[in-house]
Amino acid sequence: MTSDAAIEASGLRKSYGKVVALDGVDLRAPAGTVLGLLGPNGAGKTTAVRILATLLGADGGSARVAGLDVDADAGALRAKIGLAGQYAAVDENLTGAENLQLVGRLYHLPRGEPRARSAELLERFGLSDAADRLVRTYSGGMRRRLDLAAALVSRPPVLFLDEPTTGLDPRSRIDLWETIEDRVSKGTTVLLTTQYLDEADRLADRIAVIDHGRLLAEGSSDELKDRFGGERLDLTLEDRGQADAATAALQPIVSGPPSDLPSGALCFPVERRQGTIAAAVRRLDEAGIGIDDVAMHRPTLDDVFLGLTGRAASEAEDGGPPAAGDDRA
Amino acid sequence: MSGLRDSLSDTLVLARRSLMRIQRAPDLLVSFTVQPIMFVLLFVYVFGGAISTPGYDYVDFLIPGIVVQTMAFGGFVTALGLSEDLKKGLVDRFRSLPMSRAAVLAGRTFADIATNTVSLAIMIVVGLIAGFSFGAPALDVIAGIGLMLLFGYAFSWVFAFVGLVSSSPESSQAFGFIVIFPLTFISSAFVPVDSMPAVLRAFAEVNPFTITVDAMRALWLGTPAGNNVWQAALWAIGIATVFAALSVNRYKRAVIR
Numbered sequence: 155m156t157s158d159a160a161i162e163a164s165g166l167r168k169s170y171g172k173v174v175a176l177d178g179v180d181l182r183a184p185a186g187t188v189l190g191l192l193g194p195n196g197a198g199k200t201t202a203v204r205i206l207a208t209l210l211g212a213d214g215g216s217a218r219v220a221g222l223d224v225d226a227d228a229g230a231l232r233a234k235i236g237l238a239g240q241y242a243a244v245d246e247n248l249t250g251a252e253n254l255q256l257v258g259r260l261y262h263l264p265r266g267e268p269r270a271r272s273a274e275l276l277e278r279f280g281l282s283d284a285a286d287r288l289v290r291t292y293s294g295g296m297r298r299r300l301d302l303a304a305a306l307v308s309r310p311p312v313l314f315l316d317e318p319t320t321g322l323d324p325r326s327r328i329d330l331w332e333t334i335e336d337r338v339s340k341g342t343t344v345l346l347t348t349q350y351l352d353e354a355d356r357l358a359d360r361i362a363v364i365d366h367g368r369l370l371a372e373g374s375s376d377e378l379k380d381r382f383g384g385e386r387l388d389l390t391l392e393d394r395g396q397a398d399a400a401t402a403a404l405q406p407i408v409s410g411p412p413s414d415l416p417s418g419a420l421c422f423p424v425e426r427r428q429g430t431i432a433a434a435v436r437r438l439d440e441a442g443i444g445i446d447d448v449a450m451h452r453p454t455l456d457d458v459f460l461g462l463t464g465r466a467a468s469e470a471e472d473g474g475p476p477a478a479g480d481d482r483a
Numbered sequence: 484m485s486g487l488r489d490s491l492s493d494t495l496v497l498a499r500r501s502l503m504r505i506q507r508a509p510d511l512l513v514s515f516t517v518q519p520i521m522f523v524l525l526f527v528y529v530f531g532g533a534i535s536t537p538g539y540d541y542v543d544f545l546i547p548g549i550v551v552q553t554m555a556f557g558g559f560v561t562a563l564g565l566s567e568d569l570k571k572g573l574v575d576r577f578r579s580l581p582m583s584r585a586a587v588l589a590g591r592t593f594a595d596i597a598t599n600t601v602s603l604a605i606m607i608v609v610g611l612i613a614g615f616s617f618g619a620p621a622l623d624v625i626a627g628i629g630l631m632l633l634f635g636y637a638f639s640w641v642f643a644f645v646g647l648v649s650s651s652p653e654s655s656q657a658f659g660f661i662v663i664f665p666l667t668f669i670s671s672a673f674v675p676v677d678s679m680p681a682v683l684r685a686f687a688e689v690n691p692f693t694i695t696v697d698a699m700r701a702l703w704l705g706t707p708a709g710n711n712v713w714q715a716a717l718w719a720i721g722i723a724t725v726f727a728a729l730s731v732n733r734y735k736r737a738v739i740r
Binding site: 204207208209229230232233235236237239241242243244245246247248252256257259260261262288304 | 489492493496497500503504507508571572573575576577578579580581582586
C-alpha cells in the first residue's frame with residue numbers, strides 16, 4: 155500500500171445475515187482529493203463509509219485511513235476523521251453553538267478551544283444569527299450545515315460525507331458544495347457518497363460506481379464517460395407501442411438495445427455521431443413509424459450509470475434532489 | 484491516551500447534555516414531579532382506606548413502597564433518550580469521535596441520579612404532608628435515601644439496555660410498562676404479601692422489589708431489617724453491573740435503524 159493515499163481499502167466484504175452489502179470492494183483516495191462513491195440506494199455506499207469511519211467491522215478485507223488501520227488503530231483514527239451523515243446528527247434540544255461545543259469537548263480540544271471553534275464555524279456556515287437558537291427551530295438546510303460543521307470541529311484531515319445533500323433545496327446544495335470545495339482546497343481528503351450524478355461530476359476527482367456491493371468502475375468523470383458512455387441517440391415515438399418495431403428498424407445502425415429514459419424516450423447507444431440522425435429518420439420513415447423527437451446527446455454520468463447498472467439514476471433525472479418530504483427530520 | 488480522566492470528562496459533558504434536555508423540553512419534568520405526587524395521593528386517599536396493613540398506618544406502609552417503584556422507573560428517560568439518539572444518528576456521531584465507549588451511557592445514567600433525587604425529595608415532602616412519619620434514626624433514614632439512589636441508578640442501566648435494543652422510543656416505554664410495572668405490583672410495595680393468592684405470594688417473597696421495599700421499611704420505619712438491607716444493596720449492585728456490561732457491549736455494535 156502506498157503511503158500517499160489518505161483512504162485505501164482492499165477487498166472489503168460485509169454481509170448482514172444473507173444480504174451481501176459489500177462483496178470485495180477496493181477504494182483509493184490520494185490525500186487532498188475527493189473520491190465520489192456513486193450508486194443506487196442499497197448499493198453498499200453507506201456500509202463502506204461505516205466501515206471506513208470505524209463504526210462497523212468488515213467481514214473481510216482491510217482498510218487504512220490517514221495511515222491508520224480501521225480495525226487495529228480505530229481509537230487513534232477517530233481523532234483524524236469527521237463524519238457527516240444523511241441524517242443530520244445534531245441534538246435538537248441544544249442550540250447550534252452548544253452542539254458544536256459538545257462535539258469539541260468530546261474531541262478533547264484544549265480548554266477554551268471548543269467555544270472559539272464553534273463561533274468560527276457558525277460564522278463560516280452562515281449560522282451566527284441562529285447560534286443561540288435551539289436546533290429544533292432550524293430548517294433542514296441549516297441542520298445539514300450544522301451537521302457538516304460538527305464534522306469539521308477538530309479540523310480532521312479526512313472527511314466522510316454520506317449523501318450530504320439528500321433532501322436539500324438547490325440553494326443549500328450549492329452552499330454545501332462550495333464549503334466542501336473550500337475544505338478540499340485546504341488539503342482535506344473527502345469520501346463522498348451520493349446518488350446525484352451532478353454532485354459527483356462537480357465535486358469528485360475520482361468516481362467509484364458501486365452496485366450490489368461490487369465496484370463496477372472507477373475513474374475520473376471524463377474517463378468514465380469516455381469508457382462507458384458513448385454517443386447516444388434519444389428517440390421519442392409518436393406511439394410508444396411501436397418501440398419494438400423501432401428497435402428492429404434501427405438495429406443495423408445502433409450498437410445495442412435501447413434503455414428507457416424517464417421522459418419516455420428510448421435511448422440507443424451508437425458508434426458514430428456523423429449521419430446517425432439522418433439514417434435513423436430514413437429507416438423509421440420506411441418502417442412507417444412516426445417520430446415525435448430525435449436527438450443525439452454526448453454521454454453524461456447518467457449514461458455511465460445506466461450502462462453500468464442497467465438502470466437510470468432516476469432520483470437525479472432533473473439534476474436536482476427530490477422534493478423535501480422524506481422521513482428525515 | 485489519558486483514559487480515565489477523559490472518560491470522566493466525557494461522561495460529565497454528556498450528563499450535562501441530558502439535564503439540559505429536561506430544561507429545554509420540560510414535558511419530561513411532569514413524570515418526575517407531578518406523577519409521583521399523583522401516585523402518593525391516589526394510593527393514600529383512594530386505596531388507603533380499603534387496604535389493611537396491621538400495625539401501620541397505610542401512609543407509613545405505602546411511602547417506602549411507592550418510592551421504590553418511582554425510583555425503578557426514574558431511568559426511563561435514559562431509554563427514551565438513547566433510543567432517540569440511535570434513531571437520529573447521534574449515536575453514530577458519538578461512536579465516530581475519539582471518546583470513551585461507555586460515556587454516552589454513563590452520562591445518561593449519571594444524569595438520572597439528579598432527576599431521581601428531585602423525585603425522591605418531592606415524594607418525601609408530599610408523604611410527610613399526607614401524614615407519613617419516619618420511625619427510625621436519622622442515619623438509617625439517610626442510608627435509605629442512599630439505597631434508593633443506588634437502586635434507581637441500577638434501573639437506569641436496565642433502561643439503557645432497553646433503549647439500545649428497542650426499535651423506537653415508544654417501544655422502549657412500552658417495555659417499562661409491560662415488564663417492570665407488574666413486577667413492582669407483585670411485591671410488598673402496596674399490599675402485605677400475605678394477602679396474595681399462594682402462587683403470587685411465592686413469587687412476591689423472592690421478588691427483589693419485595694426485598695428492597697422491606698429494606699426501606701426497615702430503614703425508614705424501624706421494622707426488623709433481617710438481611711434485607713444488605714440483600715437489597717447487593718441486588719442493586721448486581722443489576723447495575725450486569726446491565727452496564729450488556730449495554731456497553733451492545734452500544735459498541737449499535738447500528739442505526
